[in-house]
Amino acid sequence: MPCPHAPQPAGNDPATPSPESIVHEERAQLDFSRSMSYGDYLQLDAVLTAQKPLSPAHDEMLFIVQHQTSELWMKLMLHELHAATAHIARDELQPAFKMLARVSKIMEQLVHAWDVLATMTPPEYSAMRPYLGQSSGFQSYQYRCIEFALGNKNAAMLQPHAHRPDLLTLVRAAYEAPSLYDEALRLLARRGLPVPASHTARDFSLPYEASDAVEQAWLAVYRDPQKYWDLYQLGEELTDLEDAFRLWRFRHVTTVERVIGFKRGTGGTGGVSYLRKMLDVVLFPEIWKLRTDL
Ligand code: HEM
Numbered sequence: 031m032p033c034p035h036a037p038q039p040a041g042n043d044p045a046t047p048s049p050e051s052i053v054h055e056e057r058a059q060l061d062f063s064r065s066m067s068y069g070d071y072l073q074l075d076a077v078l079t080a081q082k083p084l085s086p087a088h089d090e091m092l093f094i095v096q097h098q099t100s101e102l103w104m105k106l107m108l109h110e111l112h113a114a115t116a117h118i119a120r121d122e123l124q125p126a127f128k129m130l131a132r133v134s135k136i137m138e139q140l141v142h143a144w145d146v147l148a149t150m151t152p153p154e155y156s157a158m159r160p161y162l163g164q165s166s167g168f169q170s171y172q173y174r175c176i177e178f179a180l181g182n183k184n185a186a187m188l189q190p191h192a193h194r195p196d197l198l199t200l201v202r203a204a205y206e207a208p209s210l211y212d213e214a215l216r217l218l219a220r221r222g223l224p225v226p227a228s229h230t231a232r233d234f235s236l237p238y239e240a241s242d243a244v245e246q247a248w249l250a251v252y253r254d255p256q257k258y259w260d261l262y263q264l265g266e267e268l269t270d271l272e273d274a275f276r277l278w279r280f281r282h283v284t285t286v287e288r289v290i291g292f293k294r295g296t297g298g299t300g301g302v303s304y305l306r307k308m309l310d311v312v313l314f315p316e317i318w319k320l321r322t323d324l
């Protein structure tokens with residue numbers, strides 16, 4: 031394949047340095063026979079040979095790259111979420127804030143990424159869809175770990191990973207661990223706010239249940255931000271994160287509707303009807319409810 035950045039012939043203007051002289055004067059490293067190059071460091075041989083379209087459709091490359099880049103961003107998101115949750119558990123809020131801000135920005139990045147996929151029309155997708163078989167984003171183990179890390183626990187979502195014990199172990203660990211929100215509530219309790227034991231020492235694999243008492247604890251924070259500044263900042267960082275996640279879910283369902291309408295999903299769900307139900311998920315319910323009651 032021709033390189034799109036191949037050197038162009040130098041112009042006639044004697045003041046214009048030739049491409050060769052620029053590289054020479056900058057003393058750029060040119061010999062990588064005995065040192066680590068860009069591609070070596072980034073494992074680009076592995077990354078850039080992992081796009082293997084199954085169909086003759088032109089647009090399958092877009093579909094693959096879109097999903098692979100999303101999975102890479104999810105990998106970083108999980109890295110940051112785990113670290114942020116651990117910092118909160120150790121009362122180290124400043125590093126946690128930085129990580130949570132990064133997670134929200136990654137989510138925003140994924141929201142904007144839908145614009146690229148939305149350039150694919152229904153006939154373009156129909157040309158490759160039969161080649162997907164029964165595979166679906168529903169089976170993304172990293173996505174499920176993110177949902178669990180954010181507190182959206184559902185035992186049924188472990189099943190698609192039963193055929194891969196290595197992945198099931200990862201997803202189960204996220205399912206059983208305290209979520210980011212669980213650790214936030216334990217922090218509030220350590221600061222003397224009246225969070226009930228039902229919400230600090232619960233079975234963390236159960237779906238989260240909203241509580242009036244927890245809302246009262248957050249209300250105390252939001253009624254006196256000066257006194258509880260870091261907890262107030264935590265509440266707003268959680269709000270930013272859920273806000274961005276809601277936008278991602280919305281762009282997903284809208285993109286799916288414009289591409290496949292109301293067809294059933296390859297993963298076996300009703301498709302748009304399933305994704306619309308997911309729009310009703312509330313990760314941090316008391317943080318939203320307090321705004322009405324403040
Ligand atoms: C044309 C593009 C897409 C279509 C038509 C589509 C369609 C669907 C459908 C119908 C479902 C429901 C499960 C099923 O029955 O298959 C689903 C779930 C899912 N998709 Fe997509 N999707 C698309 C792109 C993407 C992209 C780019 C991602 C990013 C990684 C993604 C991630 C997911 C995830 C994580 C789920 C599970 C959601 C949940 O359980 O709440 N999808 N998708």
Ligand SMILES: N[C@@H](CC(=O)c1ccccc1NC=O)C(=O)O
Nearest residue numbers: 162165166167168294295296297
């Ligand atoms: N569920 C989609 C298929 C799909 O989108 C998909 C298939 C394989 C790998 C990733 C996918 N993306 C998100 O669900 C469909 O029903 O067309």
